[in-house]
Amino acid sequence: MRFTTSVLGLAATASTAAAVSAANSGIKGFNYGAFFLNQAAKQQADFAYEFNRAKSLPGTSGWTNARLYSMIQWGTASDVISAIPAAIETQTSLLLGLWVSGSDQAITNEIAALKAAISQYGASFTNLVTGISVGSEDLYRDASGEIGLPAAKLIDCISQVRSAVAGTALAGVPIGHVDTYDSFLNGTNRAVIDNIDWLGFDGYPYWELTKPNSIGDAHERFYDGFNKTLALAGSKPVYVTETGWPVSGDTVGAAVPSKENARIYWEDIACSLIRSGVNLYWYDLQESQWGTASPDFGIYPAGDLGSVTANYDLSC
Template sequence: MRFSLAVGFAAAFTTANAQLRGFNYGSEFSTGAAKQQVDFEYEFNAAKSLPGTSGFTSARLYTMIQGGTTNDPISAIPAAIATGTTLLLGLWASAGAASFNNEVAALNSAISQYGTSFTDLIIGISVGSEDLYRISPTGINNLSGAGAEPSELEAYIGQVRSAIANTGASGKPVGHVDTWTAWVNGSNSAVVNACDFLGMDAYPYYQTTMANSISTSKATFFDAYDATVGAANGKSVWVTETGWPVSGPTKNQAVASVANARTYWSEVACTLLGSVSTFWYTLQDAQPATPNPSFGIKPAGDLMAVSPLYDLSCPAGTNGAAVAAL
């Protein structure tokens, strides 16, 4: 059954953070070198100055740990403080309990080190990213790597709640990010129940078992969104990853191209922005190598100098059109 898009948006409008707009930011370059504070500041400032749009002042992270350290806080935090960027924090949850303990240690260290300058910027804390997808039959077939069981994620969410109690981060929403297919799987209901919000990742480009051309992508995405809202038991649903590649292989009927990425932005991003908390994938793919497929709005090169690969303005009458006028 397809849930009403209007019903899904009505639920999204009830959230306090319904108009957050941002991108996803990895912790490393394609060489494996860790990003430093100056690198994150550069990216956060570039997101704020994108021509054709505005309001991209939030960042989603995947880990709390600075690359090359055991549990030092990621340098994206002082970069966010310096640039006024709000943060959807991420704690990696697919490497076992010892690794997760280091994620929590980094979170606690950041709270102690930066105080309210940091905690005031936290808009949510995601415990894990696509861990349930990776243990699903599809994830296993796609060699997606280690994941985490629902019981593990439920315990990790409780661990984070305990860690932030009586700190400046107390009361911040704690949730989990996963694919829409994981959220609508009833066997994962314990994770839904443990969350304050659900982060949904959905890519029609990769949905190769169904019609997935660019002409069907809007309907396919919002079917996934509505189904996730229907499985959320009234919890807020944030769009934590979506996008269309500018280059790469054809997946069933899905063709990667700049033109199709523009169409997807116009039909999906411009509908979401201003209505649902959205973290687009992505501002720029990891430098210096360009992955295949590539989802970057900006091509490789100077983030401040190179122009977006396609027009980011939104058609009149869409939710995103108001964003561009802010």
């Protein structure tokens, strides 16, 4: 998650089968990090606990997909993330993520973990995969002077992943990338879109400090960015890969974190996207199980997910 709206894209050059499978189908899921706020790695039991809680939310149903940021178990070089056996255990579908910034070794290690997962878990794993995202907001970070990737390097990573899954059960799965939509609007990055199958949008009106961003402006802020992404995507489907409103934290511009405002945002944005059948990955189920995030976007507060009460009503 970044402080601006973002786009996740996938390739125009993919096969027809992959392009068809990339179409929006009303998927509902959450984003799941590889570790807790205290930097402890999530284990299989932790992921399974979260995945099962997502399937039994009060006031809503069908949240059976998980978006991951990495294929690698936190704290290891290239071990398969324990979210994979947890997904198999709970029958949770997966939008896989490969983290590619930092060094050339990053993509090598991610591909090693991806191949290992295919080999170790076979169809019980590959049948759950709805897509693969190569990187997350790397173009944005590169342009901001942070650790990211320029377009050419990112395209090379995407190509490496396509080659890695060729001839495997994941060969027809759409491959993409998460980034800010304004990064894609930059002509120097446009070539990335030509190498991806669908576009994904990360929208956070809360962080839009340079524009009116109160909860009353949130609808306009979100759909302004989303509609620009739709125009950019052309005939390619657009997913919403991250969005949410914090229940606590600092006021940013006119954006006030609160449970009441998070409920308003859910009812407006989540419910409208669900009605439209857009693939949606909310941020997030629980951000502060160990420690306290600031801001905190979690539907659930800190504590045992099986015991704590949701911060706001999830009905539409």
